Structures are given as C-alpha cells and as structure tokens.
Amino acid sequence: MNITFRPIDRRDFIKKSLTGGAVAATLPVWNLFSYSLPLPVHSFLSDTQLGQEELKKLLSIAKQNGGEFAEVYIEHTINNNIGLDEDKISSARRGVDMGVGIRVLHGEKTGYAHSDDLSLDKLKETARVAGLIASGKAKQTDFDLKKQKIPSYYMVKTSPDSIVPAEKAKLLWKANSTARDYNKSISQVYVSYSDSNTEITIANSEGLLVNDIQTLTRLIVFVSALEKGKRSSGYAYKGGTLGYEHYNLKLAAELAEEAGRMAVAMLPAEDAPAGEYPIVMAKGECGTFFHEAIGHSLEGDGARKKTTCFWDKKGEMIATEIVSLADDGTIPGARGSINVDDEGTPGQKNILIRDGKCQGFLYDKLNAKLMKTKSTGSGRRQSYQHYPIPRMTNTYLMAGKDDPEDILKSVKKGIYISQIGGGNVSPTTGRFVFSVPEGYLIENGKITSPLKGIQLMGNGPDVLKNITMVGPDLEISGGGTCGKDGQSKPVSDGNPTLKVSKITIGGAKVRG
Amino acid sequence: MDYKKIAETVVKKALKLGADEAEAYLENNRKFEVNVRNGNVETVKQSMTKGMGLTVFKDKKLGFSYTSEFSEKALQDFVEKTVQLSQIATPKPWNGLPDLKEGKPVDLDLYDPSISKIENNKKIEIATKVEKIALAYDKRIKNSEGGWFGDAESEVFLVSSKGISRRTKSSAVTFGTGVIAGEGDNMQSGYYGSSKIHFKDLEGIEYVAKEAGKRAVEKLGARPVKTQKVPVVFSRWAAPSFWSGVLSALDGDSVFKKATFMTEYLNKPIASELITLIDNPTIPRHIASTTFDGEGKLAQKNTLIDKGVLKMFIYDTITARKAGVKVNTIAQRYGYKGTPSGSLLNVIVNKGNIKEEDIIKGIDKGFYVKGLRGSGTDVPTGNFSVGASGFWISKGELAFPVDGVTLGGNTLELMKSIELVADNLEIRGGLNSPSFKVSELIVGGQ
Numbered sequence: 016m017n018i019t020f021r022p023i024d025r026r027d028f029i030k031k032s033l034t035g036g037a038v039a040a041t042l043p044v045w046n047l048f049s050y051s052l053p054l055p056v057h058s059f060l061s062d063t064q065l066g067q068e069e070l071k072k073l074l075s076i077a078k079q080n081g082g083e084f085a086e087v088y089i090e091h092t093i094n095n096n097i098g099l100d101e102d103k104i105s106s107a108r109r110g111v112d113m114g115v116g117i118r119v120l121h122g123e124k125t126g127y128a129h130s131d132d133l134s135l136d137k138l139k140e141t142a143r144v145a146g147l148i149a150s151g152k153a154k155q156t157d158f159d160l161k162k163q164k165i166p167s168y169y170m171v172k173t174s175p176d177s178i179v180p181a182e183k184a185k186l187l188w189k190a191n192s193t194a195r196d197y198n199k200s201i202s203q204v205y206v207s208y209s210d211s212n213t214e215i216t217i218a219n220s221e222g223l224l225v226n227d228i229q230t231l232t233r234l235i236v237f238v239s240a241l242e243k244g245k246r247s248s249g250y251a252y253k254g255g256t257l258g259y260e261h262y263n264l265k266l267a268a269e270l271a272e273e274a275g276r277m278a279v280a281m282l283p284a285e286d287a288p289a290g291e292y293p294i295v296m297a298k299g300e301c302g303t304f305f306h307e308a309i310g311h312s313l314e315g316d317g318a319r320k321k322t323t324c325f326w327d328k329k330g331e332m333i334a335t336e337i338v339s340l341a342d343d344g345t346i347p348g349a350r351g352s353i354n355v356d357d358e359g360t361p362g363q364k365n366i367l368i369r370d371g372k373c374q375g376f377l378y379d380k381l382n383a384k385l386m387k388t389k390s391t392g393s394g395r396r397q398s399y400q401h402y403p404i405p406r407m408t409n410t411y412l413m414a415g416k417d418d419p420e421d422i423l424k425s426v427k428k429g430i431y432i433s434q435i436g437g438g439n440v441s442p443t444t445g446r447f448v449f450s451v452p453e454g455y456l457i458e459n460g461k462i463t464s465p466l467k468g469i470q471l472m473g474n475g476p477d478v479l480k481n482i483t484m485v486g487p488d489l490e491i492s493g494g495g496t497c498g499k500d501g502q503s504k505p506v507s508d509g510n511p512t513l514k515v516s517k518i519t520i521g522g523a524k525v526r527g
Numbered sequence: 528m529d530y531k532k533i534a535e536t537v538v539k540k541a542l543k544l545g546a547d548e549a550e551a552y553l554e555n556n557r558k559f560e561v562n563v564r565n566g567n568v569e570t571v572k573q574s575m576t577k578g579m580g581l582t583v584f585k586d587k588k589l590g591f592s593y594t595s596e597f598s599e600k601a602l603q604d605f606v607e608k609t610v611q612l613s614q615i616a617t618p619k620p621w622n623g624l625p626d627l628k629e630g631k632p633v634d635l636d637l638y639d640p641s642i643s644k645i646e647n648n649k650k651i652e653i654a655t656k657v658e659k660i661a662l663a664y665d666k667r668i669k670n671s672e673g674g675w676f677g678d679a680e681s682e683v684f685l686v687s688s689k690g691i692s693r694r695t696k697s698s699a700v701t702f703g704t705g706v707i708a709g710e711g712d713n714m715q716s717g718y719y720g721s722s723k724i725h726f727k728d729l730e731g732i733e734y735v736a737k738e739a740g741k742r743a744v745e746k747l748g749a750r751p752v753k754t755q756k757v758p759v760v761f762s763r764w765a766a767p768s769f770w771s772g773v774l775s776a777l778d779g780d781s782v783f784k785k786a787t788f789m790t791e792y793l794n795k796p797i798a799s800e801l802i803t804l805i806d807n808p809t810i811p812r813h814i815a816s817t818t819f820d821g822e823g824k825l826a827q828k829n830t831l832i833d834k835g836v837l838k839m840f841i842y843d844t845i846t847a848r849k850a851g852v853k854v855n856t857i858a859q860r861y862g863y864k865g866t867p868s869g870s871l872l873n874v875i876v877n878k879g880n881i882k883e884e885d886i887i888k889g890i891d892k893g894f895y896v897k898g899l900r901g902s903g904t905d906v907p908t909g910n911f912s913v914g915a916s917g918f919w920i921s922k923g924e925l926a927f928p929v930d931g932v933t934l935g936g937n938t939l940e941l942m943k944s945i946e947l948v949a950d951n952l953e954i955r956g957g958l959n960s961p962s963f964k965v966s967e968l969i970v971g972g973q
Binding site: 097101102103104105106107108109110111112113114123124125126127128129130131132144145147148180181184202203239241246247248286289290291320321322324400402437439441443444446448450467468470472473474476519520521 | 564567568569570571572573574575576577578589590591592593594595596601605608609611612613614615616617619670671672707712714715716751754784785786864866900901905907908910912913914930931932933934935969971972973
C-alpha cells in the first residue's frame with residue numbers, strides 16, 4: 016500500500032472536538048440530515064433506460080448459473096479540474112466516465128465483468144460472463160427490488176458542476192497572488208481546484224436498490240521558497256464531500272498564506288538526525304500515520320486471509336490503554352464520508368481499537384459473509400471497472416486526556432511532527448516509512464529548529480505500544496486519496512496531539 | 528465500431544467549432560484476470576473498456592477532456608465542452624501540437640495474437656500451479672496471497688489535425704504469486720511475477736514460484752542494525768527504484784523552473800564514469816517498448832548519462848518549446864484520461880564487468896540492499912533518504928537479513944561514489960539496472 020500524495024488540511028473545517036467515543040451520538044440529528052440532497056444535478060442514469068425491470072432481468076441472467084449473489088453497479092461520473100502554474104491557468108480539464116459493473120458471488124469466488132456500452136444487449140452479455148464463475152442451476156431468479164432511503168452526510172447545496180470554469184478560475188488567481196505577496200522568498204506557486212460528481216445506482220439479488228450522488232471538491236495550494244540557495248516547499252488545502260458554497264476568495268487567500276507560512280518556516284531547515292527519538296505528533300495533521308500504519312492492517316480481507324499482523328488479535332490488547340481508533344464514514348462533509356458504500360450498505364462508525372483492545376475489522380459483504388459477520392459499510396470500489404474491497408473512510412485516533420502542553424514538556428530531546436507526508440506500509444509486517452514535510456527539533460520541552468529529510472520508520476504494532484500520551488484536541492483533516500490493490504479512493508483522517516516514546520528517525524545526519 | 532473514424536470525426540468537429548488544432552487519442556482495451564488462493568479460484572474479471580481524450584488549442588490556449596461515453600449526443604457535448612474549456616486557459620506562445628514527420632513505424636512484434644485464444648482453464652491452471660509450487664518451497668511458508676494470471680490487448684488510435692494518423696495494437700500477459708513465511712509477529716511476504724508481450728516469452732512457472740518463496744523466507748528474522756557508515760551494494764532489485772528518483776530530477780520543466788538540484792549540471796559529470804544510462808523503447812517484444820510515444824513520435828534511442836556525464840534533460844514538445852531548447856522529446860501518455868508529458872519509456876543502465884558475488888566478496892562489512900521504500904531523492908535539494916531492507920554483509924558474505932533501516936546522504940555524492948557496476952543487467956521492465964556498489968553511505972538504524 017502506498018500513497019503518492021496525501022497533504023493534510025490545516026483548515027480544520029470540521030472543527031468539532033470529536034471527544035473520545037460517541038461522535039454520532041453527540042451530533043444533533045438535524046446536523047446529519049440538514050444537508051440531504053435536493054438532487055441539484057440532472058440524473059444521467061435516468062437517461063440510460065435501465066429501469067427496475069431491466070435491472071431485475073440482468074440480475075437473473077447473472078444468477079442463471081447458480082451464483083449465490085448478484086449485483087449491478089451503474090456509475091456516471093463527471094470530473095473537472097483546473098490548474099494554475101507559473102502565473103498561468105495551465106490546464107482546464109473535464110472527464111466523463113460511464114459504465115456498468117456486474118458481480119456474481121459464489122462461495123469464496125467472485126465473477127466480475129464490466130462494460131461501458133449501456134445497451135441492454137451488451138449488458139446481458141456482461142451479466143452472463145460474470146455469472147460463469149458459478150456452475151449449476153439457478154436457485155432463484157425472481158426478486159423484488161426495494162428502493163432504500165438513506166441519510167446524507169454530504170454538505171452540498173451547490174453542485175460544483177453547475178459553476179462555470181471561469182468562476183472557479185478566480186479562486187486560483189486569488190491564491191496565486193496572495194501566495195506571491197506573502198513573502199519575497201516564494202518562487203513558485205501551483206494551485207489546483209478539482210471536483211467530481213458521481214451518480215451511482217446499485218441493485219442486488221437480495222432486493223436492494225439504492226441511488227446516491229457523491230460530490231467531492233478540493234482546492235490545494237503548493238508553494239516553493241528559494242533564498243540564498245536554500246529551497247523549501249509548503250502546501251495547504253481544503254477538501255471534502257462539500258458543495259461549491261464552501262469555496263470563496265477568502266478561503267483561497269487563507270490557504271495561500273498557510274502554504275507560504277510552511278515554506279518560509281522550513282527554509283532554514285537542517286538535516287534531521289538519524290537514530291531513535293521520542294516524537295510528538297501535532298493534532299489533525301498526522302492521521303495519515305494511523306490510516307496507513309494501523310488501519311490497513313485492520314481491513315477484513317487481510318484478516319480473513321490471515322495476511323495482516325493483526326488477523327488473530329481481536330479481543331487482545333494491541334496498544335496502550337490510552338489508544339482508541341475509529342473509522343467513521345458519517346462525519347458530515349469529510350472527504351471519506353459515504354451515505355452508502357459501493358455495495359449499498361449505509362456508511363457507519365466503526366471502533367477498531369478501544370482502550371488498547373482490538374475490536375475487529377472493516378468488512379465488505381464478501382469478507383463479512385466468509386467470516387460469519389456483517390458488513391461494516393466498508394465495501395468500496397474506485398469505479399464500475401472494479402469490484403469492491405474493504406476500505407477505510409475517515410480514520411482517526413480518538414481523543415485522550417493529556418494536556419498538549421504537558422505532552423511537549425515531557426520530551427527532553429525529540430522530534431515534533433507538524434505534518435506527515437507520503438508513506439508506504441506493508442500490511443503483512445506493519446512496517447512503514449513516512450516522510451515529514453514539516454518537522455522540528457524538540458529541546459527541553461520546546462519546539463526549536465526546523466528539520467528536513469525526516470523519515471519515520473518502524474512498524475505499526477510497536478508504535479501502538481509506545482503511545483504514552485494522547486491529548487483531547489482531536490481534529491479531522493481534509494484527507495487525500497488512498498491506494499490499495501490498484502484502486503484509489505478518497506479518505507480522510509485525524510488525530511489529537513500525541514506522544515510516541517520512541518521511534519526510528521531516518522535522516523542524513525548521524526547522531527553526534 | 529470504427530474507432531479510427533470516430534477519432535477523425537471528433538477532430539473535424541473540434542476544428543469546426545473554432546479550434547485551431549485538435550488531437551484525438553482513442554483506446555480500446557480488453558483485459559482478463561484470474562486470482563486463485565490456496566488452490567481455489569477467488570476472482571475472475573473481464574474488462575472491456577474504451578475511451579477517448581481530446582486536446583484542442585485555440586488562440587494558443589489548451590483545453591482537454593476525455594469520455595468513455597460514445598453516443599452521438601455525448602460526443603457532441605464532449606467536443607463543445609472541450610473547446611469551451613480552452614477559453615479559460617492562459618494563452619502560451621509554446622502551446623500547440625508537435626510537428627511530427629509521418630514516417631513509418633518499425634514493427635517491434637508487440638502483439639501476440641495467440642493470447643486471446645488461451646483457454647480460461649489453462650489460465651487458471653497456471654495461476655494455481657505457480658501458487659502451489661511457491662507454497663511448497665519451504666516449510667516456513669504458511670500462507671498465501673494467491674497466484675494470478677492476466678492478459679490484455681490494447682488498440683490505440685492517434686489522429687491529429689496536423690495530418691498524423693497512427694494506430695498500434697499490443698498485448699501483455701502476466702502471471703505470478705505471493706506467499707507469506709513465518710508466523711505471529713514474524714511474518715514476511717514474498718512476491719514474484721513475470722510480464723511479457725508474448726505468451727511464449729514468459730519465465731517458467733517453477734522459476735517464478737521459487738523466486739516468490741525465496742523472497743518470503745529469506746527475510747525472516749530481519750532486524751535493524753546500529754547506525755553506521757559502510758559500503759552499500761544496491762542490488763538490481765533495488766537499483767531501479769533509486770534511478771527513478773534520479774530521473775525525476777532530470778525533468779526538463781523542473782529544470783526550466785530551477786526546481787531541481789540538477790539544473791546546472793548539463794554536460795557536466797553527475798555520476799561515476801562507470802554509469803551510462805539510456806532510454807531504448809525499440810527492443811523487440813519487450814514489455815516497455817513502443818512503436819510511437821505519447822505524442823505520436825516514432826520511438827528512438829537516447830543517451831541521458833554518458834560515462835557519468837549528463838547529456839540531456841527530459842522534455843515533451845511543449846516543455847521543450849517553452850524552455851527554448853532543441854532536443855529529442857520523449858513523452859508518455861498514461862491512458863486516454865490525460866495529456867502526454869515528458870518521461871522516459873524504457874530505461875537501461877549499462878552493465879559493468881564484475882560479478883555481483885565478487886563485489887560482495889570484496890566487502891568486509893557492508894549492506895546489500897534488496898528493497899527500497901520509495902526512491903529517496905528529494906528533487907529540489909538532492910537530499911537522499913529512504914527506507915531499505917536487504918542483507919548485512921560480513922566478511923564477504925550475506926550474513927543476516929536486515930529491515931527497518933534508512934539510507935541517507937546526497938544523490939550526487941552517491942552517484943559519484945559508485946565504485947563497481949555488476950554484469951547482472953536483465954531487461955524485465957521499464958527501468959533496468961545492474962547491481963552497483965557505493966563506497967560509503969549512512970545506514971540509519973537503532
């Protein structure tokens with residue numbers, strides 16, 4: 016598993032102090048439902064003439080060889096992207112993806128076929144091919160499809176596809192000028208705005224029929240600084256399942272200033288020391304660590320196949336008592352939030368570790384069935400070209416009780432991690448490497464000089480046992496895109512201020 | 528569907544709607560894959576995908592869209608929106624399609640018609656067999672990540688308003704396995720696979736299976752070492768990852784923006800004289816070969832580093848025009864969803880004349896790197912820092928497996944301190960390098 020790019024949103028747009036435990040319970044109900052979609056966009060799928068009768072027909076063809084479960088997944092996605100580079104709008108792009116994926120499950124087997132030709136004849140052939148995974152006679156060929164009602168966790172009033180590109184371009188120009196004015200060392204500015212509107216319909220042989228429109232938006236600012244031959248970079252961004260009403264010139268300017276602040280702060284950075292040190296992770300900016308180093312090892316496919324380091328640890332202490340970890344697809348507006356997963360199961364909050372004890376794993380339908388449990392609303396797929404696999408949504412270390420100031424004061428010599436960058440993890444061993452785009456030395460409980468080239472190394476299980484302090488100041492960040500088995504999916508993550516008593520730092524300087 | 532005709536129609540339509548230049552890139556793909564685990568079929572997947580990317584230039588402004596929806600109505604909307612999009616872009620004097628010579632593509636034998644005729648049962652048999660042999664390789668192998676077999680065919684059409692019309696058809700076939708050795712807190716995974724254009728060229732099932740098994744077992748008990756400065760051997764498995772970091776620093780546009788540490792090094796020594804690095808996408812039947820690059824330019828051989836001296840940066844047509852340099856452009860296109868960008872196609876670091884085992888024999892205490900986590904090179908600064916695994920070398924032999932260490936230093940110093948290059952070059956993928964020895968590097972551990 017690896018991530019090429021996962022910047023973290025410093026503008027904690029979901030500033031709710033999600034204090035340890037009951038997020039869903041503490042949010043008033045109106046908060047969850049006030050954003051239910053007035054269906055602002057034209058339904059592209061209604062153009063396809065795939066009504067309930069056609070869906071039933073396809074399901075019955077898919078099951079004709081005796082498959083136990085059949086599913087039709089229809090997708091229409093429009094995405095838009097504008098980029099600004101070197102004081103110019105350098106790219107203006109649009110993409111349309113449309114297709115149908117048909118899946119048949121039979122025991123542990125999956126048959127999958129997909130088509131971007133939506134004529135009924137082609138789809139019947141697609142259903143037949145998917146059904147070939149089974150061999151035998153159809154057990155049941157007639158079912159009722161019942162349309163499911165679902166809540167909405169998306170904060171969308173204005174569909175971004177309804178805004179003309181020239182309007183969006185204004186955000187980029189504002190961010191560009193603000194960043195360039197921020198400091199004379201700023202030498203390069205790159206700004207990117209992107210959005211996507213995905214309309215999905217899922218029907219299955221259990222009678223489920225569900226429709227969802229998923230909107231994602233993101234504005235990101237990168238800057239480079241150059242002074243006296245020294246270079247550094249900074250970034251900031253906002254993103255989520257958010258409508259266009261969340262974007263304006265003021266926000267663009269704030270992001271540009273934040274990116275500028277980071278680059279200027281890192282200009283005088285010196286080589287990080289190599290060796291073993293205690294670290295303090297800043298709130299909100301380091302959740303990627305828990306997603307990558309812990310979360311992937313708690314996904315149900317690895318647990319079923321016994322290929323992850325935690326597969327047999329359910330009910331056991333795998334962390335210090337102050338560690339609780341959640342994956343929650345229901346945080347309003349967060350980038351990983353889902354009304355339903357890509358199998359039609361409602362998004363939900365799952366506690367993975369509670370007070371140090373492993374509570375279980377994230378499941379899609381197939382792995383849940385084989386493990387004799389229920390889907391946790393974690394069956395996600397990149398597109399109609401992929402079958403679903405267990406995936407995270409919004410993953411975060413839950414809040415603790417230690418005062419963030421005390422956490423910092425407790426470190427005599429160590430490293431302060433302002434944000435975690437890209438990382439790479441083996442779920443088999445839990446072993447990871449992360450880069451740190453912004454980090455500092457801690458001396459006698461105080462943050463001192465900036466450091467470059469910090470690499471965090473170790474393995475997930477060890478780190479969990481070395482988390483000795485956790486603050487109450489949990490923040491969820493903007494998140495990014497997670498890759499697994501060749502499929503990309505939007506996710507976010509979060510964390511409160513915390514201390515890891517020792518971790519290996521790879522850096523260019525040998526400890527003197 | 529007549530895809531060539533669709534591409535031509537879209538280009539004409541774009542010109543009619545006011546575009547000065549237009550280029551359509553259309554792909555039609557078929558893919559099949561089967562995964563087995565512990566002897567049972569787990570997934571069978573069949574894909575039929577098509578899609579088209581359209582690039583238009585109007586008043587030196589660029590617009591780009593793609594679509595997988597090919598209905599007449601959708602295509603009309605597609606072309607209109609693309610021309611509209613170009614209007615918000617900033618005009619750039621260097622914008623425009625490449626000036627290409629029509630030329631005649633060389634036949635590199637990149638399509639194996641027999642692939643589409645392989646029976647599914649045969650594919651399942653190969654995936655099952657490779658897993659079975661890997662599982663039996665060693666008693667300590669306890670679990671499987673599965674065995675796989677996949678094949679694909681791809682047809683590409685590139686049509687431009689500048690009179691270029693190209694078509695290519697290629698195939699690919701792959702199989703392999705992943706197994707897990709050890710138990711409890713000490714599990715290690717090992718993967719190996721073979722990917723070729725022609726079915727007949729695939730490596731043997733037995734060989735692939737044993738390589739996977741070996742990789743899982745040899746890592747068992749891996750541990751970090753104390754932080755120290757020692758000679759380091761980058762094996763041919765780890766070297767490609769290192770070179771990919773170096774190549775990202777040779778991007779022409781980054782040079783133009785002075786955003787890479789390599790900016791000032793053209794025609795200067797950047798590596799030991801033992802290093803010659805070329806791009807050669809014209810090797811027949813090779814998986815990383817291509818008849819024309821992402822911009823439609825007929826593929827050719829280029830030398831980037833000649834005996835340690837940097838000879839060229841990597842440009843596509845637009846970045847080369849922008850920088851005002853006259854060079855051989857090399858561009859990749861990653862499917863129909865994007866525009867081409869400067870990138871090498873099939874990188875080869877020339878081999879030396881010493882055996883890898885003799886390199887190891889000559890080291891009293893050092894580190895043999897088998898895997899890198901990332902490429903390690905920070906492009907702006909040239910700082911080098913990366914996670915690594917491999918074996919500790921003691922008295923000329925591989926003594927014990929190592930994991931959880933970092934390598935740190937400076938990319939230029941590292942390349943200049945390459946003392947020996949092994950003769951074990953094997954051209955398997957898009958980045959190929961023999962093993963090489965660096966005189967000294969910091970291995971960061973406990």
